[in-house]
Amino acid sequence: MRLKRGSEYGIHGVLYLAMQPKDKTTLLNEVAEVLKIPKSYLSKIFQTYTKAGILKSFRGAKRGFALTRPPEKITLKELVESFEGKLLVEGCSLGRDDCPQNKHCSISKRLRKAQSAMDEVLEKTSLKDLMMNFKKI
Amino acid sequence: MRLKRGSEYGIHGVLYLAMQPKDKTTLLNEVAEVLKIPKSYLSKIFQTYTKAGILKSFRGAKRGFALTRPPEKITLKELVESFEGKLLVEGCSLGRDDCPQNKHCSISKRLRKAQSAMDEVLEKTSLKDLMMNFKKI
DNA sequence: TATCTAATAGACCCACTAAGTCCATTTGGA
């Protein structure tokens, strides 16, 4: 179970922003070049994060991207979910909404439990935690 | 994060086998019809399980499928993994094996931790657990 | 007010996977 490449690029990109001086805005171009990510693709990803309220973008003179919140208030969960979609699905985890078992299906129950175990770890991890032992590039 | 349809069909199919009298072999056709799964597709899925050592198949007169082990010895994890692939990946969870951080990447570490939390729940769940509150169809 | 540069929106593309289908072959007991 790998994350999508977009998640990878995105998380690295956001981490790069987090390591910049506070209140500085950074150009997409810089991030893309340093991290060797196709610029037009990273552009899409950052747009997604912007809509998700994780990044804010600026045009004009003081242009570029920056975090909307301090790193300790951005969780790995929201980063992952904004690209992968919700980890924890409602209803039948198997996608069979016409299942006779419906809500009471023991399979769905266990799968949901497994997913929420994963969810919890991601929720507890902040961008700051990730920065801690991430060497400066 | 939904499972693939193949996993869904497969888990339901195997659960159906588990609920049959011990040592009985059941025809693919029966399973497919009762569970309303395309027969040719379920055939592929059961073949996968057979290769994975979860099911055994018979030809000739006493034909059909059966579990290789008692339900309490078959875990949800192996059912899921035989269709979805390993949940827990080695190396960079982000797929960047050329990452300068390599093994020490804090992102990968947390993602692996999240995945193994999920893994653990699936590992602890046996087919028997699933049977417990699964009403007879 | 015109200009410049980068962010934004959206259309488009290719490769690959998911989800099945179909058919020819094999198996093993009656």
Added chain:
DNA sequence: TCCAAATGGACTTAGTGGGTCTATTAGATA
């Protein structure tokens, strides 16, 4: 040797992932 079902492999079709390209817009400054 016949039968019915399991097997293997080729094939299809729809959808997603992973991008690219271009035109438009925003906003500080000259």
